[in-house]
Every structure is written in structure tokens, then in C-alpha cells.
Amino acid sequence: MRLRPTDLALTGGFVLFALAEEFLIGMPGRWWPFALAVSAALVLVRRFVPLLAMAPHVVEPLPLFYRPAVIAGEQTVNFRLWQLVGAMIIIYTVGRCVPPARESRRGLIGAGLVALTFVVYLISDPGDPMAAVFFPVAPYVLGVALSVQARRTADAASARAAIREQHAREAVMEERVRIARELHDMVAHSVTVMVIQAGVVRRRLDAGLPVDRELLRTIESSGRDAVGELRRTLGLLRGEDADRAQLPVGLDRLDDLIAQVREAGLRVTVHREGDPVPLPPAIDVSAYRIVQEALTNVLRHAGPAEATVTVGFHPGGLRLQVINDGGPAAVNDGGQGLIGMRERAALFGGELTAQPRAEGGFAVRARLPLPMTAAA
Numbered sequence: 001m002r003l004r005p006t007d008l009a010l011t012g013g014f015v016l017f018a019l020a021e022e023f024l025i026g027m028p029g030r031w032w033p034f035a036l037a038v039s040a041a042l043v044l045v046r047r048f049v050p051l052l053a054m055a056p057h058v059v060e061p062l063p064l065f066y067r068p069a070v071i072a073g074e075q076t077v078n079f080r081l082w083q084l085v086g087a088m089i090i091i092y093t094v095g096r097c098v099p100p101a102r103e104s105r106r107g108l109i110g111a112g113l114v115a116l117t118f119v120v121y122l123i124s125d126p127g128d129p130m131a132a133v134f135f136p137v138a139p140y141v142l143g144v145a146l147s148v149q150a151r152r153t154a155d156a157a158s159a160r161a162a163i164r165e166q167h168a169r170e171a172v173m174e175e176r177v178r179i180a181r182e183l184h185d186m187v188a189h190s191v192t193v194m195v196i197q198a199g200v201v202r203r204r205l206d207a208g209l210p211v212d213r214e215l216l217r218t219i220e221s222s223g224r225d226a227v228g229e230l231r232r233t234l235g236l237l238r239g240e241d242a243d244r245a246q247l248p249v250g251l252d253r254l255d256d257l258i259a260q261v262r263e264a265g266l267r268v269t270v271h272r273e274g275d276p277v278p279l280p281p282a283i284d285v286s287a288y289r290i291v292q293e294a295l296t297n298v299l300r301h302a303g304p305a306e307a308t309v310t311v312g313f314h315p316g317g318l319r320l321q322v323i324n325d326g327g328p329a330a331v332n333d334g335g336q337g338l339i340g341m342r343e344r345a346a347l348f349g350g351e352l353t354a355q356p357r358a359e360g361g362f363a364v365r366a367r368l369p370l371p372m373t374a375a376a
Contacts (some may be wrong), residue, residue: 011044018082039086046093057087058117088139095143114140190226192296196264250284261295267306274313286344293337294322294364302326317369325361
């Protein structure tokens with residue numbers, strides 16, 4: 001803690017007020033320069049040692065510490081107004097800096113000094129009890145009230161800052177989850193297709209059979225698409241053109257996706273139901289990714305199989321279904337693919353189920369609610 005400009009300004013103003021009173025009113029007594037110096041010093045350091053600064057003011061009103069003076073033939077109290085002002089400044093500081101609710105021992109000492117000062121004022125001038133209330137008690141109560149208000153304001157500001165920080169952390173986490181989901185869906189599908197196609201090339205080479213150049217071009221194209229989407233996703237992480245870096249996929253590219261998995265050796269049939277409506281970009285991307293991940297799982301785990309993809313536009317929303325008739329897909333609820341698909345559906349208030357079929361194979365079914373404008 002160090003002196004502030006306000007401390008110097010307040011002390012200077014107090015000294016000027018005291019000097020004006022002494023020279024304009026001309027109160028009797030020669031002791032006032034020493035008393036003024038002590039009072040000014042206490043006002044200056046009041047924030048550093050508030051209790052110590054207040055101690056002299058507790059007994060200051062007693063007749064022992066001033067001399068009665070005779071003015072116009074009547075005895076009167078030789079007590080300056082600037083003494084009261086200095087005492088009120090310091091008592092206010094005690095209430096402001098050491099209220100009873102903070103640091104209980106020091107707070108209780110401060111409250112005790114104020115109570116003692118109140119009693120001393122009553123003893124010194126029993127005919128004027130309001131002075132005992134106004135001079136020592138009122139400044140202390142004002143200081144305590146402002147201290148409580150400042151503490152509440154600080155607590156509220158801290159709470160708001162904590163809430164903002166929590167929201168920021170949640171937003172960052174949501175963004176990370178979203179990007180991780182995009183990376184998983186994109187990389188898993190593209191790499192799976194490339195691995196299966198590369199396996200076909202290897203087996204043909206091992207058997208001494210010619211390799212279809214179109215198959216090699218498909219592997220190359222899949223790799224380039226994967227690199228392009230990976231760069232766009234990494235652009236999101238770096239904050240580069242975030243609005244334009246959204247992955248440009250949607251159900252309008254479903255035919256390209258089906259062509260990729262067919263080239264990887266999976267037989268796929270597509271059914272479309274209802275009248276297509278324009279989809280919000282976020283729902284469009286999520287619908288595409290759900291179908292993509294479901295087909296990728298079929299390629300990975302179902303073995304020789306045939307898959308049926310159904311995309312239906314219904315009054316209840318967009319319905320997606322990917323069913324395969326192969327062996328049970330070796331996917332569990334802990335898999336990142338299923339987690340990502342469920343998160344995508346839940347993000348829009350939808351639902352997704354993924355379970356083996358009683359007649360064999362595996363089924364992924366999702367429902368994504370659509371906004372009223374899109375559903376209409």
C-alpha cells in the first residue's frame with residue numbers, strides 16, 4: 001500500500017480548512033499548530049494505520065485535552081471545528097477499511113473505539129447527545145455501508161468474470177469437440193476408403209493381375225480430398241477465415257459419397273423419401289457426416305455386405321437410415337464414431353440409435369428436427 005494522490009489532496013484540503021478557521025475566526029489558544037500538525041499526519045496515513053490514527057481522537061473531546069476559554073464574559077469550550085473534521089475523516093476510514101464483518105478482531109476493535117468515542121462525547125457534552133451521534137457514529141456507519149457495498153460489487157464482478165470465463169471455456173471445448181468430430185469423420189472415411197482400395201491393388205499385384213488405372217486415380221482423388229478437408233479444418237483451429245473454412249459438404253454430395261464407397265467394394269442402395277427442402281448448413285453437414293460415418297463403419301466391420309441408405313424428408317424432421325445385412329458391426333458405444341454421430345444428432349435436439357438387427361446386420365437410424373421454415 002502506498003500514498004495516493006487523493007491522500008495528499010485530502011490532507012492538503014484539511015490543512016487549508018484548519019488554517020482558514022484559525023486566521024479568520026481567531027480561536028484562543030497557542031497549542032493549535034502542534035495539534036494541526038499531528039491531525040494532518042494522522043489524516044495522511046489513516047489508510048495505513050486506521051485504528052492507530054483513530055486512537056487520539058477517542059479522548060480528544062475530554063476537557064483534559066483542551067482549555068476552557070472565556071469569551072464575552074462566558075466560559076466556552078476551546079475546541080476547533082477542524083478537529084471534528086479530522087476526527088470524522090479518520091473514523092470514516094475505520095469503517096471503510098476495517099468494518100466488523102472483515103478481519104473480526106480488528107473490526108471489533110474499530111467498532112469498540114467508535115463506541116468508546118460516542119461515550120466520551122456524551123460525557124464531554126451531556127447537553128447535546130446528537131453531537132455524539134453525528135460526529136463519531138455517522139461517519140463510521142457511512143464507511144461500513146460503503147465497504148459492504150464495495151465488497152458486494154467486487155463479489156458480483158468476480159462472479160460475472162467467473163461466469164464469463166466458464167462460458168469461454170465451454171465455447172472453446174465445444175469448438176474443439178466440433179473440430180475433432182469433423183477430423184474424425186473426414187479422416188476415418190477417406191483413409192478407410194483408401195486402405196480398402198489399396199488392399200485391392202495389392203492383392204491384384206500379388207496375383208499377377210493387371211491393376212485398374214481408374215482405381216489408382218480414385219485412391220489419388222480420395223487422398224487429395226482428404227488433404228483439402230484437413231487443411232480447411234486446421235484453418236478453423238488457427239482462426240483463419242473461420243466463416244469460410246466450414247467444410248463444404250452436405251446431402252447434395254451424397255451421390256459422390258456413395259460412389260466412393262461403391263468403388264471401395266460396398267454395394268449400396270439409396271432411397272429418398274418425401275420432398276427435399278433446403279436445409280440449414282449446420283444440419284446439412286451433420287446429416288452428411290452421420291451417413292458417412294455409418295457407411296465407413298460398414299466398410300470397416302461388416303465384411304462382405306450390402307447397405308441401404310434412406311434419406312427421408314418428413315413433417316417430423318429429416319430421417320436418416322443406414323442398414324447393412326452383413327455380419328454384426330464391431331462397433332460399441334465407446335467408439336468415437338458413434339459418439340460423434342450421437343453428438344451431431346443431439347446438437348439439434350434429435351436422436352440417434354445404432355444397434356444390431358434381429359435378422360442380422362446393423363442399423364443406424366437418426367432423426368434431425370428441422371426449423372419451421374425448412375419443414376414448410
